[in-house]
Amino acid sequence: MNFVFKKEYPLRRKQGFTIIELVISIFVLSIAVVGIFSAFSIVTILTSDSADRLTATYLAQEGMELVRNVRDTNWLDMDELPLGGSLKWTDSLTSCVSGSGCEADYTLTGSGAIHVGSEYLKIDSSGGVFYNYTTGTPTKFKRKIIITCLPNNDCDNDYIMKAVVQVSWDQKATLLNPGYLASDYGISSVSNGITTESTLYNWYNYICATINKMKKNRVQKNNISRNNQKAFTLIELIVVMAVFLFVIGAAIGIFLSVIKSQKQVLSEQQLLNQISYVTEYMSKGLRMAKIEETTEDCLVDYSPGANPSNYHYGYIYLLTRYDSLLGRYNGIKFLSQSNYDSAGRPSCQEFYLDTTTTPYVLKEIRTYSPYTRVSDEQAVALTPSDLKINSIRFTVNGGATCADQNQCGASDQDSSQPRVTIFLSVGIPGDSLVTGTNCNNDTDCHAGGACNLSIHRCVPTRTIQTTVSQRNLNINNGQR
Numbered sequence: 001m002n003f004v005f006k007k008e009y010p011l012r013r014k015q016g017f018t019i020i021e022l023v024i025s026i027f028v029l030s031i032a033v034v035g036i037f038s039a040f041s042i043v044t045i046l047t048s049d050s051a052d053r054l055t056a057t058y059l060a061q062e063g064m065e066l067v068r069n070v071r072d073t074n075w076l077d078m079d080e081l082p083l084g085g086s087l088k089w090t091d092s093l094t095s096c097v098s099g100s101g102c103e104a105d106y107t108l109t110g111s112g113a114i115h116v117g118s119e120y121l122k123i124d125s126s127g128g129v130f131y132n133y134t135t136g137t138p139t140k141f142k143r144k145i146i147i148t149c150l151p152n153n154d155c156d157n158d159y160i161m162k163a164v165v166q167v168s169w170d171q172k173a174t175l176l177n178p179g180y181l182a183s184d185y186g187i188s189s190v191s192n193g194i195t196t197e198s199t200l201y202n203w204y205n206y207i208c209a210t211i212n213k214m215k216k217n218r219v220q221k222n223n224i225s226r227n228n229q230k231a232f233t234l235i236e237l238i239v240v241m242a243v244f245l246f247v248i249g250a251a252i253g254i255f256l257s258v259i260k261s262q263k264q265v266l267s268e269q270q271l272l273n274q275i276s277y278v279t280e281y282m283s284k285g286l287r288m289a290k291i292e293e294t295t296e297d298c299l300v301d302y303s304p305g306a307n308p309s310n311y312h313y314g315y316i317y318l319l320t321r322y323d324s325l326l327g328r329y330n331g332i333k334f335l336s337q338s339n340y341d342s343a344g345r346p347s348c349q350e351f352y353l354d355t356t357t358t359p360y361v362l363k364e365i366r367t368y369s370p371y372t373r374v375s376d377e378q379a380v381a382l383t384p385s386d387l388k389i390n391s392i393r394f395t396v397n398g399g400a401t402c403a404d405q406n407q408c409g410a411s412d413q414d415s416s417q418p419r420v421t422i423f424l425s426v427g428i429p430g431d432s433l434v435t436g437t438n439c440n441n442d443t444d445c446h447a448g449g450a451c452n453l454s455i456h457r458c459v460p461t462r463t464i465q466t467t468v469s470q471r472n473l474n475i476n477n478g479q480r
Contacts, residue, residue, distance in 0.1 A: 025240065029247045036254055049171075049192070051462060054272050056141060056167040056194040058279065058466040059121070059131065063143050063165035064198055065419065066104050067093065069469035070114070071161070072417035075204050076474060089202050090155040096147040097155060101166070103143060105132040106421040106467045107398035118142065123463070130395070130423050131465050140169040159202040168193040204473070271387065275426055275464055278362060278382050282351050286420050286468040289316050289334040290346060291412050298335050298348035298371045299409070306406050308373070316418045316470060317396050318409040321352050326441065329408070330355065332394040332420065337472075341368040353392045354379070359427075360389045388427030390461055395421045412474055419469045425461045 074089050092114050096102035103119060105112035111134045121143060123129060124136025131139070143165065150160040171192055292299045292315055299312040303321040312318050320331035331352030339347035350365045354376070363379040383389060397416060402408035410418035438456045 026243055029244070032247075032251075036251060051268065051272060052140075052169055052171075052192065053194060054276065055462070055464060056169055056192075057196075058464050059141060059143055060165045060167045060194050060196040062106065062131075062421075062465060062467040063104070063145050063167070064163060064196055065467045065469045066106070066108065067096075067145060067147070067163045067165075067198075068200065069417050069419045069467075070108070071200060072469065072473060073415075076415065076417060088156050089204070090147075090149065090161060093147050093161070094155055096145045097149065097153075099146075101144040101146040101164075103133065104145060105134075106130055106395075106419075106465075107132060107134075108416075109398055110134060112398070114145075118144075130393070130399075130421055140171075141167060142169070143167045161200045161202075162197070163200055164195065164197045166193060166195050271426060271462065274383060274387055275424065275462070279422065279424065279464060279466060281382065282422060283466060283468045285336045285338055285349055285351075286317075286332070286334065287471050288336050288338040289418075289470055290337050290472060291316055291474075292335055296335065296348075296369070296371065298367075299333055300371075300373075301333070301406060302373050303331070310406060312407065312409065312411070314413065315409050315411045316474065317420055319394055319396060319402075320350060322405050322408075323355075326391075328391075328393050329395075330392060339366065343369070345369040351382070351394075352379075353389065357385075359385065359387075360391075361385060362389055362392060390425040390427055391423075392425070393423040395423075410470075410474075414474065417469060417474050419467055421467045422465065424464045426464070427461060 070092050071089055074087055074091050077087050077091075095114055095116055098116070100116060100118075102114050103117050104114045105121070108114070112132050117133075119133055119142070120138035121131045121141045122133060122136035122138050123131050129135050131141070144167075146164040146166070147155075148162040148164075149155040149158040150162055152158055155161070169192055292313055294313045296313075297311055299315050299318040300308060300310065301318065301320040302308050305322065305324070306320070316334060318333045319329035320333050322329050331350055333348070333350040335346045336349045337346050339349070341347070345368060348367045348371045352363060352365075354361045354363050361381050362383045363376075363381050365374055365376070365379045367374050396408070396410045397414065397419060398421070410420075439458050440456065
């Protein structure tokens with residue numbers, strides 16, 4: 001018997017995905033989509049945070065200027081200059097020496113005077129009120145001032161004062177920060193903060209000081225890995241393709257949303273840069289203001305309704321361009337020692353808001369001796385036409401009441417060191433209107449909006465406030 005042996009070969013075929021492998025592939029694709037969405041959310045969060053940091057930075061700068069202003073005023077109040085008298089250069093600041101620190105706003109009077117507490121700064125756009133502790137709706141910002149006297153912690157006799165101003169603000173829950181506003185849910189909130197530090201010397205009797213600042217940056221990186229894939233069967237290929245198209249469609253939608261929002265993000269970042277430049281430029285000039293002598297004819301208000309023949313000798317700052325409808329000043333004029341002509345004479349500068357254009361434009365007029373009248377047509381724009389300025393307000397020495405609106409400012413007869421507070425309200429590019437109705441003043445708008453009188457519409461705003469203290473001591477002619 002013959003036996004025949006046949007060698008059998010197994011059929012070769014490709015192996016497709018199992019249902020478990022399909023689930024894993026969908027899971028990996030989902031992680032990629034979530035990563036894209038998270039990146040977009042992070043960009044949006046950081047942009048909003050940068051706006052809050054800008055506001056907090058200027059509030060911290062204002063706090064430091066208030067400490068400097070109190071110190072300078074104490075020098076002026078001493079019975080005998082530069083030494084002697086019953087007052088000390090740290091008077092009114094001793095309540096800030098404790099660990100809990102103190103609070104103060106731009107008025108330096110009433111509830112805004114230096115006091116111990118932990119209150120939110122308030123603001124009320126309807127009444128033309130600046131950031132303060134007395135009137136308006138509480139904001140998300142808190143400010144604390146801490147003083148340390150060196151080297152012996154004896155504020156009466158030490159000649160060095162270390163001032164620290166801390167500004168913190170509440171932040172709502174985000175993918176990066178799961179906190180809530182305490183006012184929303186009655187629980188603890190997550191706070192961000194800005195801290196500025198300066199060392200002030202009793203240089204009126206001793207020596208000037210230097211300021212040290214430090215910055216730290218942190219960088220984080222994330223990596224995403226991929227798994228190898230095998231071939232699909234026909235049915236699995238159809239299923240995976242359907243899922244893939246769905247994921248790609250969602251990714252494209254997110255990508256288009258990112259592109260749409262990118263313009264607004266860049267516009268707001270440009271807005272913050274422009275606000276910072278304008279604020280610093282005005283602050284530099286205001287710090288170096290000097291007293292107008294009888295031989296100088298700079299401080300005259302030529303705006304409609306003012307007396308063009310009323311010269312303000314002995315003044316340091318003169319508020320100009322009074323708006324009787326809104327009850328505030330849109331301009332400020334002064335002699336600046338930061339700019340001189342070839343003969344060494346200071347320049348006459350005026351910052352004001354031009355309300356004859358649409359939108360409003362912040363402008364500067366600068367003249368040199370002889371200080372003749374200059375037409376507004378020769379003014380130089382400090383802000384571009386695409387920057388939507390809603391309003392600007394100037395106040396001197398905490399908003400002290402003026403008996404004559406045409407003679408409002410700071411002079412060498414004042415008992416305190418002159419200081420100027422600037423409040424700037426700017427529209428956010430690309431945002432929709434807060435309300436769809438017309439408005440005649442800020443009271444017609446909801447919270448977070450202001451009335452842009454150039455278009456009589458409510459618009460969302462960014463509000464920046466800072467206070468500048470004059471660097472030269474305000475010693476009147478009888479003491480010089």
